[in-house]
Amino acid sequence: MSKELAKAYDPKGLEDRLYEKWEKSGYFHAEPEEGRKKFTVVIPPPNVTGILHMGHAFDETVQDILVRWKRMQGYNTLWQPGTDHASISTEVRITNELKEEGIDKHELGREKFLERAWEWKRKYGGTIVSQLKKLGSSCDWERERFTMDEGCNRAVTEAFVRMYEKGYIYKGNRIINWCPVCNTSLSDAEVLYEEQQGHLWHIKYPLINEDGSVSSTEFLEFATTRPETMLGDTAVAVNPADERYKGLAGRKVLLPIVNRQIPVVEDEYVDMEFGTGVVKITPAHDPNDFEVGKRHGLEEINILNDDATINENGGKYAGMDRYECRKAIVKELEELGLLVGIEDYSHNVGTHDRCHTTVEPLIKKQWFVRMDELIKPAVKAVQEGEIRLVPDSAKKRYFNWTDNIKDWCISRQLWWGHRIPAWTCEDCGEIIVSRTAPEVCPKCGKNHLTQDPDVLDTWFSSALWPFETLGWPDDTPDLRYFFPTDVLVTGWDIIFFWVIRMIFSSYEQMGTYPFHTVIFHGLVRDSQGRKMSKSLGNGIDPLEVIGQYGADALRLTLVTGNDMGSDMRFYRERVENSRNFANKIWNASRFIMMNRKEGEEERFGKPVPASLEPEDKWILSRFNRLVKEATENMERYELGIAVQKVYDFIWEEFCDWYIEMVKPRLYGEGMEASRDQAMYCLENVLGGAMKLLHPYMPFITEEIFCTLQSGEPSIMISSWPEFRNDLDFPEEERSIETIKEAVRGIRGVRNSMNVAPSKRVPIVIVSPDPAVRKIFADGKLFFESLAGASSSACQEDREGVSDSAVSVSIPGATLFMPLEDLVDIDAEIERLTKELKRLDGELIRSDKMLSNEKFLASAKPEKVQEEKEKKARYEQMHSQVSEQLDRLKKSRQ
RNA sequence: GGGUUCGUAGCUCAGCUGGGAUGAGCGCAUGCUUGACGUGCAUGAGGUCUGCGGUUCGAUCCCGCACGGACCCACCA
Numbered sequence: 001m002s003k004e005l006a007k008a009y010d011p012k013g014l015e016d017r018l019y020e021k022w023e024k025s026g027y028f029h030a031e032p033e034e035g036r037k038k039f040t041v042v043i044p045p046p047n048v049t050g051i052l053h054m055g056h057a058f059d060e061t062v063q064d065i066l067v068r069w070k071r072m073q074g075y076n077t078l079w080q081p082g083t084d085h086a087s088i089s090t091e092v093r094i095t096n097e098l099k100e101e102g103i104d105k106h107e108l109g110r111e112k113f114l115e116r117a118w119e120w121k122r123k124y125g126g127t128i129v130s131q132l133k134k135l136g137s138s139c140d141w142e143r144e145r146f147t148m149d150e151g152c153n154r155a156v157t158e159a160f161v162r163m164y165e166k167g168y169i170y171k172g173n174r175i176i177n178w179c180p181v182c183n184t185s186l187s188d189a190e191v192l193y194e195e196q197q198g199h200l201w202h203i204k205y206p207l208i209n210e211d212g213s214v215s216s217t218e219f220l221e222f223a224t225t226r227p228e229t230m231l232g233d234t235a236v237a238v239n240p241a242d243e244r245y246k247g248l249a250g251r252k253v254l255l256p257i258v259n260r261q262i263p264v265v266e267d268e269y270v271d272m273e274f275g276t277g278v279v280k281i282t283p284a285h286d287p288n289d290f291e292v293g294k295r296h297g298l299e300e301i302n303i304l305n306d307d308a309t310i311n312e313n314g315g316k317y318a319g320m321d322r323y324e325c326r327k328a329i330v331k332e333l334e335e336l337g338l339l340v341g342i343e344d345y346s347h348n349v350g351t352h353d354r355c356h357t358t359v360e361p362l363i364k365k366q367w368f369v370r371m372d373e374l375i376k377p378a379v380k381a382v383q384e385g386e387i388r389l390v391p392d393s394a395k396k397r398y399f400n401w402t403d404n405i406k407d408w409c410i411s412r413q414l415w416w417g418h419r420i421p422a423w424t425c426e427d428c429g430e431i432i433v434s435r436t437a438p439e440v441c442p443k444c445g446k447n448h449l450t451q452d453p454d455v456l457d458t459w460f461s462s463a464l465w466p467f468e469t470l471g472w473p474d475d476t477p478d479l480r481y482f483f484p485t486d487v488l489v490t491g492w493d494i495i496f497f498w499v500i501r502m503i504f505s506s507y508e509q510m511g512t513y514p515f516h517t518v519i520f521h522g523l524v525r526d527s528q529g530r531k532m533s534k535s536l537g538n539g540i541d542p543l544e545v546i547g548q549y550g551a552d553a554l555r556l557t558l559v560t561g562n563d564m565g566s567d568m569r570f571y572r573e574r575v576e577n578s579r580n581f582a583n584k585i586w587n588a589s590r591f592i593m594m595n596r597k598e599g600e601e602e603r604f605g606k607p608v609p610a611s612l613e614p615e616d617k618w619i620l621s622r623f624n625r626l627v628k629e630a631t632e633n634m635e636r637y638e639l640g641i642a643v644q645k646v647y648d649f650i651w652e653e654f655c656d657w658y659i660e661m662v663k664p665r666l667y668g669e670g671m672e673a674s675r676d677q678a679m680y681c682l683e684n685v686l687g688g689a690m691k692l693l694h695p696y697m698p699f700i701t702e703e704i705f706c707t708l709q710s711g712e713p714s715i716m717i718s719s720w721p722e723f724r725n726d727l728d729f730p731e732e733e734r735s736i737e738t739i740k741e742a743v744r745g746i747r748g749v750r751n752s753m754n755v756a757p758s759k760r761v762p763i764v765i766v767s768p769d770p771a772v773r774k775i776f777a778d779g780k781l782f783f784e785s786l787a788g789a790s791s792s793a794c795q796e797d798r799e800g801v802s803d804s805a806v807s808v809s810i811p812g813a814t815l816f817m818p819l820e821d822l823v824d825i826d827a828e829i830e831r832l833t834k835e836l837k838r839l840d841g842e843l844i845r846s847d848k849m850l851s852n853e854k855f856l857a858s859a860k861p862e863k864v865q866e867e868k869e870k871k872a873r874y875e876q877m878h879s880q881v882s883e884q885l886d887r888l889k890k891s892r893q
Numbered sequence: 894g895g896g897u898u899c900g901u902a903g904c905u906c907a908g909c910u911g912g913g914a915u916g917a918g919c920g921c922a923u924g925c926u927u928g929a930c931g932u933g934c935a936u937g938a939g940g941u942c943u944g945c946g947g948u949u950c951g952a953u954c955c956c957g958c959a960c961g962g963a964c965c966c967a968c969c970a
Binding site for chain 2: 007008009193200222223224225226237269270271273274275278279280281286287288289347348350393396397400401404492495496523527529560565566567568569571573574576577579580581582583584586587588589590591592593594595633636638640641644647648655656659660663667744747748750751752754756757758785842845846848849852853854855857858859863867870
């Protein structure tokens with residue numbers, strides 16, 4: 001590797017080269033090592049059909065930061081990667097592809113369809129993986145898994161059979177959500193409620209008289225948003241407490257069109273306040289009505305085919321589409337004089353989260369997981385803190401779900417997925433659940449067995465992910481060593497789909513929880529705070545960003561300044577800023593390398609030189625503090641705060657101050673020892689800072705680190721810096737801060753006085769405090785190199801300083817610049833007057849606090865002491881400024 | 894309907910458990926061919942911390958109400 005670094009940082013080429021190096025070196029790979037502490041993370045498996053979007057990029061970045069950090073801390077770190085078969089979305093994609101070729105899925109048949117799907121998976125399944133690599137993800141690719149690979153299939157079957165045997169899985173006739181386009185049932189979590197403009201049709205059914213004739217005067221009026229469901233009505237309900245309808249229970253109404261007589265029932269479910277207080281009951285097509293129907297023993301009449309057309313129970317409407325039928329029914333009711341009115345109405349309609357088709361609730365025989373028992377340990381785990389949710393507010397969402405848990409519908413009428421390991425005996429109807437295909441029916445002994453055609457909900461296999469990927473159901477060394485995993489990183493959106501289901505599945509199958517911490521991060525939004533979505537077209541392609549600015553810049557942008565849990569806005573300017581930072585550290589490194597002499601020994605990691613200048617101690621101490629703070633933040637998973645601190649340190653303290661302070665020592669003649677000390681600090685602080693930054697910006701830090709220290713194989717496997725007591729120099733930290741303040745003060749004066757930058761000005765520093773004078777005497781050089789001083793003198797009083805000299809007061813000292821061309825004394829007076837006013841304000845505030853007895857009594861002693869010191873400093877500055885002001889005023893006269 | 898969360902500089906956001914907002918980045922203004930970097934350096938302007946009450950010696954921070962956003966859960970015909 002050349003020590004010649006390019007003038008501007010260019011990630012192109014470099015990132016791919018380094019990634020290849022890491023992969024080849026096997027640094028991503030982990031094997032069980034008894035006695036060594038481990039750190040395990042499983043990736044939320046992205047869909048095989050997927051392409052990387054910003055949400056993934058954020059998710060993977062957070063995980064990679066944790067993983068790289070822990071790896072550097074010496075943990076045997078495994079980041080388990082893989083992809084998810086994504087039952088519905090893959091199946092939809094393949095079906096559409098076939099459609100374009102004019103092939104119908106059902107004509108093609110199950111076998112051929114699956115062949116096609118696997119072919120598709122082979123062809124495109126690798127896309128997302130290669131994109132993850134572009135990001136720099138340090139996954140153990142040798143262990144890559146797929147939710148439908150051999151091992152996962154076995155795991156799914158095993159889990160299903162065990163849960164069936166324990167009675168947690170059952171097959172039942174229940175009302176479910178049906179997507180007529182995808183032709184499958186859906187779990188409640190897959191239903192998305194969308195507000196839609198619709199109508200409320202007010203309809204009346206005539207009552208049946210005592211003698212069985214249809215009343216022409218008595219009607220029950222109600223409203224509905226789905227008139228077509230009347231075909232399946234089997235009752236009309238009123239609230240038992242409703243005075244208006246007293247005595248109607250037991251009577252019947254005529255269901256028009258179908259001419260069926262249906263009873264009036266009383267049920268608490270009916271809200272008397274809403275509309276007329278009458279509800280039509282369609283048990284087969286509404287979850288609430290289903291419950292009412294159960295309570296009153298009502299008939300369930302299914303009126304829909306799977307494609308949402310009306311079935312034979314719809315009589316003359318059979319075969320008609322649901323919405324066409326709606327129109328026709330309304331029209332007929334109108335003709336019958338039973339339509340009372342139509343009202344515009346906006347309401348929430350359940351849609352399929354994948355295809356946004358309006359779902360139809362209908363009754364089907366499906367497989368369910370009984371949740372009442374399974375959920376208990378999952379609740380307990382979070383309640384008792386065995387699983388920690390970050391941020392804390394996630395708990396409420398979690399319990400909100402667990403408290404209202406309903407049984408989980410796990411069967412899907414699809415082909416792509418894990419086929420349910422259940423067989424039905426055609427002869428005796430026995431259902432057999434088995435790990436392997438049974439030969440004969442254990443009940444009747446015949447062999448007419450057919451396997452359930454359905455597959456399992458994708459999340460059934462994802463729920464096993466933390467242990468199935470490590471070898472379960474076998475008892476493998478990997479499983480024993482790496483499980484339970486440590487941290488799970490994911491977005492809010494799949495807390496119910498995935499996180500909770502992993503927790504109870506793991507507890508059920510493994511007897512333990514799958515991880516101890518879950519980090520929920522927010523959504524990546526666009527510059528206006530909108531969700532990035534395909535339909536809005538506001539999505540930013542992470543790969544395009546990587547191509548333009550580099551993966552490091554993208555990663556930094558995603559985590560900086562934004563803490564986990566809240567949403568973030570993503571836009572180009574922010575990435576540019578990150579890119580600029582990459583360029584900054586690149587150039588700082590370039591500067592340091594350029595200043596190394598031919599054949600000079602590399603200094604990183606060498607013992608600290610015995611003698612050091614104050615600024616050396618300052619930067620070492622500041623870095624040391626940074627190590628402590630950044631690590632503490634990371635331990636609290638405050639990744640954004642941690643990296644912000646590293647960023648500020650590198651850019652401001654290291655580049656803008658330390659490097660500038662040290663330049664004269666690098667060029668100066670006859671100061672080899674001093675130069676060497678400076679070079680030591682430059683190389684070590686740079687190298688250390690690269691380590692702290694490495695989890696966030698893996699590529700550039702690797703390149704710099706390996707150039708800085710040619711013997712190091714990789715920063716990836718170097719050790720994470722630790723706080724060192726011998727590098728704590730609080731005194732030097734304070735003195736350099738004082739110097740910085742003085743330099744800033746002088747620069748400010750020069751600027752406001754319009755002193756040409758090329759003009760060198762003599763500076764007199766006046767301080768009554770010998771300790772302060774010593775600081776300035778030691779830092780003499782800085783006034784010349786950083787503040788444009790032609791010379792600087794340090795003295796106890798203002799002896800010999802011109803009355804009209806410009807002054808600036810800082811805590812402990814006043815600096816004078818005898819600018820002979822200070823013509824505008826009035827302006828200077830004005831400036832000082834303003835300053836004096838500010839100090840007055842400070843003193844008033846300070847006095848108020850220090851004379852406040854309750855403050856003195858209740859505040860911490862350090863706070864009080866601090867306040868006293870502040871007051872003293874302000875008093876001193878105040879007297880200095882007012883003194884100078886007097887002189888100026890006098891000199892003007 | 895129930896719940897969560899946010900409202901700080903022109904913009905996007907920090908502000909760690911109540912004690913001076915020397916807040917950050919971008920943008921803006923002024924100056925800078927200083928031997929790493931103009932993807933840079935220096936200096937500066939800009940905030941009644943959404944409003945109103947309350948608790949407190951003291952509130953951007955705690956409580957209540959209002960206004961304005963974001964989100965989650967449930968779903969009523």
